[in-house]
Amino acid sequence: MTDTNTNNDSIEQLNERLTRFARDRDWEQFHSPKNLSMALIAEAAELVEHFQWLSEEQSYNLSEEKHEEVSLELADILIYLIRTAERLDIDLLKAAWRKVEINESRYPVEKVSGSAKRAEEYDL
Amino acid sequence: MTDTNTNNDSIEQLNERLTRFARDRDWEQFHSPKNLSMALIAEAAELVEHFQWLSEEQSYNLSEEKHEEVSLELADILIYLIRTAERLDIDLLKAAWRKVEINESRYPVEKVSGSAKRAEEYDL
C-alpha cells in the first residue's frame, strides 16, 4: 500500500512528492533550472527516439509494450517540467492557460484553418 | 471575459480546451504522435536556449521579463505533452505517479544521496 493518489489530478501533489524526493536524496543541489532544462530535453529526445523511424500512422498504433514505454517517457518529461517550474516559482497551469489564450488570439480559426506552418510564417 | 478557470488545476480541462483548439483549426491531421514529439522537443529547446549561456546560479535569478518568457516556454511544453498523451490515450498523471514509484524504488535514499549520475551508472 502506498500513499499515492492516482485519482487526484493535482499537479501540486506531484510537485510536493517530487520536491521531497529530491530533498531526501540531497539532489536539490543539482536541480538548477539550467540543469533541469537539460534533463528535460534529454527525456523529450527519448520520446522522439521512439518515433523516429515510424511513419506518422505507425506512431498512433503502438504495441502494448511500446505504449507503456512511451507513457513513462511522457511521465519523465512531466516530472522535469514540474521540477523546473518549482525551482523558478512558476505556476505551470496558470502559465498554460495564459498561453492557450495567446494562441487562440494568435491563430484565429478563419485565418489558419487546415494549414500548419511555423508561427513566424503566418502573415496575420 | 473568458471561460478559463485558472483556479482549477485540472489537466483534463486543459486537455479539452486544447483538443477543441486543434479541431476548430483542422489541425488534428498534423498532430500525429510523431509530429507532436517533434514540436515538443522544439519547445524544450527554446527553454534550453534561455539557459545555455547562463551559469547555474544565474539560471535561478531571471529578470522579470525572462521569467515570463520561461513561464511561457514551460507552458508550451506542457501543451504538447498533453496533446501527445491525448493522441495516444495516455493518462499523463497516472503515468507520472507510476514513474515516481519506479524512481523511488530505483534510487533508494541511502544508495544515491548527494550523488547525481546517469541512471545506468548507479550500481544498485
Add this chain to the structure above:
Amino acid sequence: MTDTNTNNDSIEQLNERLTRFARDRDWEQFHSPKNLSMALIAEAAELVEHFQWLSEEQSYNLSEEKHEEVSLELADILIYLIRTAERLDIDLLKAAWRKVEINESRYPVEKVSGSAKRAEEYDL
C-alpha cells in the same frame, strides 16, 4: 586496415576560424562543453522545427528559401559540433570513422536489412 581518410584539413580550417571567432569576442569563457552541448541541441531543434508539420515526402521537397534556411541550420549544428570537439580535444573525423566501423559490425547487412528499429531492439 580500412580505407578511412582522417586527414581533416577542411574541418580543421573551420575549427581554426571558429576558435579565433570565439577568442576575438572573449566568448571562450561561455564555451564550456556543457554550454556548447546546449547550444548544439538548440540548433538541432531548429532543424526539427522546419520538418515537424511536414510529411516525410514534403521534407525532401523544400522550397528554395526553406532549403537555404535548412542549410544554415545544418551549418549551425556543425559549428557547435566542431566547437565542442575543440574544447574537449576530440578529433571529430577520427571519432566518426571509429563509429562507422562500430556500426558496420553492430548492424550486419543480413540481419537488419530493411528493418529500422532502435539499436537496443535488435537481437543480434
Add this chain to the structure above:
Amino acid sequence: MTDTNTNNDSIEQLNERLTRFARDRDWEQFHSPKNLSMALIAEAAELVEHFQWLSEEQSYNLSEEKHEEVSLELADILIYLIRTAERLDIDLLKAAWRKVEINESRYPVEKVSGSAKRAEEYDL
C-alpha cells in the same frame, strides 16, 4: 574574397561510406530529412545527458571512459548531419563557411565582446 577552403574531401569520403551503409541495409527508405532530423536531435540529447549534472568545469575534465563515450556521441551527431545534408543535396562545409561569414558580420567584436546573449537580444 575569403580564405575559406570548401574542398571537403574527408567529409565527402565519410558521406560516401555512410550512403553505402544505408543502401546496403535498405535503410534509405527510413532516411527522410524529417526522420534524420529526429535521429540527429536524439543523438544531440545523448551528448547533453552526459553533461546535465556536471558543473561547467567538470564538463572539461572527463574521465578517459567518459571522454571516449562523448567522442562517439559527437560522431553520431556528425553522421546524421552528413546524412541529412546528403538527402537534401546540401554542401555542409560550404554552408558552414557561409554561416561563419554571417556570424562575423552579425556579431562585430567591438559590440559583443565578453557578453553572451541570444542573438535576438543584441541591439546591433
